Amino acid sequence: MTRPIPKSFHVKSFGCQMNVYDGERMTELLGAQGMTAAGADDADLVVLNTCHIREKAAEKVYSDIGRLRRGDGTRPMIAVAGCVAQAEGAEITRRAREVDIVVGPQAYHRLPDLVAKAARGETALDTDMPAASKFGALPRRAKQGPCAFLTVQEGCDKFCTYCVVPYTRGAEVSRPWRAVLDEARALVDVGAREITLLGQNVNAWAGEDERGRSQGLDGLIRALDRIPDLARIRYTTSHPADMTEELIAAHGEIGKLMPYLHLPVQSGSDRVLKAMNRSHSRDSYLAILDRVRAARPDIALSGDFIVGFPGESEADFEETLSLVRRVGYAQCFSFKYSARPGTPAAEMTDAFIPDAIASERLQRLQTLLNEQQLAFNRTSLGKHTEVLIERAGKLPGQMVGKSPWLQSVHLTTDAAIGEIIPVELVSAGPNSLGGAALR
Numbered sequence: 001m002t003r004p005i006p007k008s009f010h011v012k013s014f015g016c017q018m019n020v021y022d023g024e025r026m027t028e029l030l031g032a033q034g035m036t037a038a039g040a041d042d043a044d045l046v047v048l049n050t051c052h053i054r055e056k057a058a059e060k061v062y063s064d065i066g067r068l069r070r071g072d073g074t075r076p077m078i079a080v081a082g083c084v085a086q087a088e089g090a091e092i093t094r095r096a097r098e099v100d101i102v103v104g105p106q107a108y109h110r111l112p113d114l115v116a117k118a119a120r121g122e123t124a125l126d127t128d129m130p131a132a133s134k135f136g137a138l139p140r141r142a143k144q145g146p147c148a149f150l151t152v153q154e155g156c157d158k159f160c161t162y163c164v165v166p167y168t169r170g171a172e173v174s175r176p177w178r179a180v181l182d183e184a185r186a187l188v189d190v191g192a193r194e195i196t197l198l199g200q201n202v203n204a205w206a207g208e209d210e211r212g213r214s215q216g217l218d219g220l221i222r223a224l225d226r227i228p229d230l231a232r233i234r235y236t237t238s239h240p241a242d243m244t245e246e247l248i249a250a251h252g253e254i255g256k257l258m259p260y261l262h263l264p265v266q267s268g269s270d271r272v273l274k275a276m277n278r279s280h281s282r283d284s285y286l287a288i289l290d291r292v293r294a295a296r297p298d299i300a301l302s303g304d305f306i307v308g309f310p311g312e313s314e315a316d317f318e319e320t321l322s323l324v325r326r327v328g329y330a331q332c333f334s335f336k337y338s339a340r341p342g343t344p345a346a347e348m349t350d351a352f353i354p355d356a357i358a359s360e361r362l363q364r365l366q367t368l369l370n371e372q373q374l375a376f377n378r379t380s381l382g383k384h385t386e387v388l389i390e391r392a393g394k395l396p397g398q399m400v401g402k403s404p405w406l407q408s409v410h411l412t413t414d415a416a417i418g419e420i421i422p423v424e425l426v427s428a429g430p431n432s433l434g435g436a437a438l439r
Ligand code: SF4
Pocket: 156, 157, 158, 159, 160, 163, 164, 165, 166, 200, 201, 239
């Protein structure tokens, strides 16, 4: 069935920051085709930019597709992008005939061609992982706001036994030094004050600088540090095995590198870490954090945890709790193990942990993590620091911004979005702080 080329579009992204970044790039791409952004209920084209990291996330795609049918029986052109598109490909159009386009995370620069194909009534499926990077085919960055994401590395070679990323995003690829710096300058030109460098394994980034010298992520951060109007630099997500001494040192030497490190560990038990193929031990992980804290004593630490991994005993879980107590996290993400099709851990069915036990363990872990997050926020009370104003708050005259430790700060101020102002932190809650503007 042929249909008119869409005039308007809506991109809905699920999952990680890299999907958010890809969603922003698809928005710029479709905008550069002369299409206008619209709400999901009105758009001629709806792009579902999907996440495959947990069972629920993948199945959710099909219920979202169903919800796109409109009251008058019509529906928009539907594109499924992201990691579910990559993992399931043509299976999606077999299960959901109303899907017009399936495009993987490495091929979305071809979205305009796929839209034209779908309009001609042809099958529009592209889960290719082209050698030539998509980035060169994407338009210049458009205005975002004071905080921007910038993907510098994609894919993963670690093959943790529970994870689909190496299969949906491919092997580790580092974007060229020049391309990253050009995009960073383009983002600063359109108003970004803070840039978060993204990668599934961002600290595995490696490349050559303009003089052909080999550089790691620390070198890239030092180059970004020289961009005048860029005020803050962050990076996520890192792997302990790629935390170099140079990157740790950068935390103590680069003022624009914010005192926040997200370093997933997943478990505190060496036995479980081995079964996860995490290529680090409990002690090597703790030793890294100790060195990071030595370089930047006020750093906020964040991690990821999976509870209920196949075979996890109560003793293993106690090791996770004791590691959490040893570290004292400012923020953390924690989940129950979710079997992902095609991953080695999904075959460990004999060792699966009953859901009730996994839920109870998650409850205990999150109680401890929430206590730590509140405790960390309370240590900020009375501090004089700088807050980057990000958006208007709910109350009259209220603005919301971020502290250097990635805490949300609510304050009354006439400062504009994008300004960085001196603030005293005067109240602390579990998820945010109250501030008093000092100017
Ligand atoms: S490091 Fe492990 S968890 Fe992270 S993306 Fe790679 S395989 Fe997945």
